[in-house]
Amino acid sequence: xxxxxFDELLDELLLASGSYHRIPRTxxxxxxxxxxRWYLESVxxxxxxxxxxxxxx
Numbered sequence: 001x002x003x004x005x006f007d008e009l010l011d012e013l014l015l016a017s018g019s020y021h022r023i024p025r026t027x028x029x030x031x032x033x034x035x036x037r038w039y040l041e042s043v044x045x046x047x048x049x050x051x052x053x054x055x056x057x
Contacts, residue, residue, distance in 0.1 A: 002054055009047040016040045 020036040023029050
């Protein structure tokens with residue numbers, strides 16, 4: 001365990017990634033896909049920030 005926050009973010013990242021990859025790549029799902037991609041990138045940014053904090057310590 002690196003930190004409780006890192007573990008939470010890692011779990012969230014795995015869920016976000018799974019959700020993103022389960023959405024069908026069809027014209028009807030473009031909005032859902034865009035939202036899922038935005039959320040995935042948001043979680044990736046958060047975990048990168050947490051990793052940076054951990055490496056500074």
